[in-house]
Amino acid sequence: MRATVHVYLKPGVLDVQGKAVQQALHGLGWADVSSVRVGRTIEFDLAASDVASAEAEVKAMCDKLLANTVIESYRVEVA
Amino acid sequence: MKAAVIVFPGSNCDRDCKVAIERSTGAHVDMVWHGDTALPDKVDLIVLPGGFSYGDYLRCGAMAALSPVMAAVKAAAERGVATVGICNGFQVLCEAQMLPGALLRNAQLKYVCKSVELDVTNAKTRFTAGYAGRRQVVMTVGNGEGNFFADDTTLERLEGEGQVVFRYLDNPNGSARGIAGIVNEAGNVLGLMPHPDRAFEAELGSADGAILFQSALASA
Numbered sequence: 001m002r003a004t005v006h007v008y009l010k011p012g013v014l015d016v017q018g019k020a021v022q023q024a025l026h027g028l029g030w031a032d033v034s035s036v037r038v039g040r041t042i043e044f045d046l047a048a049s050d051v052a053s054a055e056a057e058v059k060a061m062c063d064k065l066l067a068n069t070v071i072e073s074y075r076v077e078v079a
Numbered sequence: 080m081k082a083a084v085i086v087f088p089g090s091n092c093d094r095d096c097k098v099a100i101e102r103s104t105g106a107h108v109d110m111v112w113h114g115d116t117a118l119p120d121k122v123d124l125i126v127l128p129g130g131f132s133y134g135d136y137l138r139c140g141a142m143a144a145l146s147p148v149m150a151a152v153k154a155a156a157e158r159g160v161a162t163v164g165i166c167n168g169f170q171v172l173c174e175a176q177m178l179p180g181a182l183l184r185n186a187q188l189k190y191v192c193k194s195v196e197l198d199v200t201n202a203k204t205r206f207t208a209g210y211a212g213r214r215q216v217v218m219t220v221g222n223g224e225g226n227f228f229a230d231d232t233t234l235e236r237l238e239g240e241g242q243v244v245f246r247y248l249d250n251p252n253g254s255a256r257g258i259a260g261i262v263n264e265a266g267n268v269l270g271l272m273p274h275p276d277r278a279f280e281a282e283l284g285s286a287d288g289a290i291l292f293q294s295a296l297a298s299a
Contacts, residue, residue: 009183013228014253016188065145068138068174070181071228 001048003058004077007067008039042066054078080106080296082124085152085168087113087132087143092165092276096128099276103289104296113146123299124161124292125152127168129221129274139182139224140170149175161205161295162268166222169260169270178263178270179237180229182222186253190223194284195273196248197259201241204262205298206269209290216287218273220251220259225272227254227261237261245271269295 009015015037022036048054058076067074082100086093097108109119113132118125133142143149149171156162156177164172172178185191196217199210210216229237234255237243245260252272260271275288 012230013183014186016184016186020188065137065141068141068181070173070179070230071183 001046001051001054002079003044003046003054004079005042005058005062005066006039006075006077007042007062007072008037008074009071010073013071048078051078080104080124080299081119081122082106082108082126082296083111083118083122084108084126084128085111085113085148086128087130087146087171089132089134090128090130090167092129092167092274095274095276096126096165099279099288100124100126100292103279103292106292106296111148113143113148116147116151118148118151118155122155122160124163124295125155127152127162127164127171128276129166129168132167132171135224138174140167140172140174143167143171144174153177156263156268159265159267161299163206163291163295164268164270165274165276166220166225166272169272170224172268172270177268178261179233180227180255180261182224182272183226183228183253184224185222185226185251190221191225191251192221193219193251195220195251195259197273198246198248200243200246201262203241204244204266204269206262206291206295207244208298209294210287215248216245216290217278217285218275218288219277219284220273221277222252222272225252225254227258227272229255234258240264244269245273
């Protein structure tokens, strides 16, 4: 199975990279762009019998390593 | 007196820490590789140095926090051994959940490298006892992700319990409440972004950092 993990800074945490990207987009003429957030995507294969158990495992990986839940939230997709 | 400096791949202040501790305290300093699973016997002070452990991959300090030696560091800290994380070492301690909070990218997105004035917010810790009677000290910061973050509840607790140890006079990176260094609840684990290891002799612009190492070992 293929897992895709999206990691973003939590809504309350200032995303300075997102802010800088937003300013750059404004500078290029896309003045109506707002709320830019820069995150990270991690993809990998894993052996699992079904989607539910794969999701549970990937969530455990997120909590232990892939995300720092003090500042980041994550979303898991398994297919 | 014996200290251990942990060396991760990408640490670049490990030798600075060794020299700083030796010259300011006379203690023997062992270098401990991240892959080791044990610390030297009877170590009185553990230092996690600055640098870019594991190339800052994933998040600063995230990989280092999971390296084999950290189990021994955690066990020693739980026994009460004085443990200091400087700069990247602070990031490692947060990632290892030995200290609360996290270090974010600097608010102005710039790497900051300069001398900073610090308020000694709590001079009653085992790391800061030597600063008693002195409100301000000077050390150097060098970081791109030194912006301390914690939720409001955690910040209130840190303030209320006297766990905020150093505060910037002129916040260089957007840190919450100007926090530059904190200790854990037990008071034996310190994390700080400024480098005492770059301020241990007058020739370096400040000798204030030496007092931190002296205090840490005096209380051992």
